[in-house]
Amino acid sequence: xxxxxxxxxxxxxxxxxxxxxxxxxxxxxxxxxxxxxxxxxxxxxxxxxxxxxxxxxxxxxxxxxxxxxxxxxxxxxxxxxxxxxxxxxxxxxxxxxxxxxxxxxxxxxxxxxxxxxx
Amino acid sequence: xxxxxxxxxxxxxxxxxxxxxxxxxxxxxxxxxxxxxxxxxxxxxxxxxxxxxxxxxxxxxxxxxxxxxxxxxxxxxxxxxxxxxxxxxxxxxxxxxxxxxxxxxxxxxxxxx
Numbered sequence: 312x313x314x315x316x317x318x319x320x321x322x323x324x325x326x327x328x329x330x331x332x333x334x335x336x337x338x339x340x341x342x343x344x345x346x347x348x349x350x351x352x353x354x355x356x357x358x359x360x361x362x363x364x365x366x367x368x369x370x371x372x373x374x375x376x377x378x379x380x381x382x383x384x385x386x387x388x389x390x391x392x393x394x395x396x397x398x399x400x401x402x403x404x405x406x407x408x409x410x411x412x413x414x415x416x417x418x419x420x421x422x423x424x425x426x427x428x429x
Numbered sequence: 430x431x432x433x434x435x436x437x438x439x440x441x442x443x444x445x446x447x448x449x450x451x452x453x454x455x456x457x458x459x460x461x462x463x464x465x466x467x468x469x470x471x472x473x474x475x476x477x478x479x480x481x482x483x484x485x486x487x488x489x490x491x492x493x494x495x496x497x498x499x500x501x502x503x504x505x506x507x508x509x510x511x512x513x514x515x516x517x518x519x520x521x522x523x524x525x526x527x528x529x530x531x532x533x534x535x536x537x538x539x540x541x542x
Contacts, residue, residue, distance in 0.1 A: 315472075317472070343527065343528050345528075345529070345530075353534070354516065354532045354533060354534045354535050355473070355516070355532045357529065357530070357531075360528075360529060402470075404472045404473075406472070406473075408528045410527050410528050417463055417475045417478050418463075418475075418528065418530060419475060420465075420472035420473045420474070420475075421472050422470075422471050422472045423470070423471065423472045425470070
C-alpha cells in the first residue's frame with residue numbers, strides 16, 4: 312500500500328518551544344494532507360485539511376496561529392506547534408490522499424508523532 | 430450533523446471465535462465508508478473502502494459489508510495478531526474539504542490464544 316512517512320516519531324521538549332513535524336508521501340503525489348490529533352483511548356480528531364499550494368482549512372476550535380500548516384509540495388506537509396505548552400501534549404498523526412477528477416481514494420496515514428511538553 | 434457510532438467499544442475473543450464489529454452512520458450523503466486497523470502507538474492502516482449498499486470486500490480473515498445505515502466488519506477464526514483497534518470512517522458527499530473523514534470511536538479487539 313501507499314507509504315506515508317512522519318518525522319519525528321517522538322519529541323520531548325520544554326514549554327514555550329516550537330516543534331515542527333514533517334509528513335511525506337513517499338510513493339505518490341498527495342493533493343491533500345490531513346492533520347489529526349489523538350488523545351489516549353480516543354479516536355482521531357481532525358485538526359486541519361491542507362491542499363498543496365493553498366492555505367489550510369482548520370476545523371472549528373483549532374487555533375490556526377497555534378498550529379501552523381505548510382503544504383508546499385505534493386509530497387511534503389509540515390505542522391508547527393508554536394510556543395507549545397503541556398496541554399499541547401498529544402499524539403499527532405498525518406495522512407495523505409490523492410484526489411483527482413472526483414476520485415475518493417483512501418487516506419494513508421503516517422505512524423504519528425508523540426509530543427510531550429514538559 | 431454527520432455521526433459515526435461503533436459498537437462494541439471493546440471485544441474480547443478466543444482464538445478461532447468468529448464475531449462482527451458494527452459501524453452505524455448518519456450522514457447527509459455517503460461518498461465512501463472506510464475501515465482501518467490501528468495498533469498501539471501507530472497510525473491507522475487502511476483495510477477496506479465500501480461505496481454503496483450491498484457491497485462486500487474481503488481480505489484474509491476480514492470481511493466488510495455495507496448497508497444504507499451501517500457497516501459490519503466480520504472476523505472469521507481470528508488470531509492473536511488480529512488484536513488491534515478497528516476504526517470506521519465515513520467520507521461525506523459535498524462539503525468544503527474533499528476527502529475529509531469522520532471517524533467513529535473505534536472497537537478495541539483482543540484475541541486470546
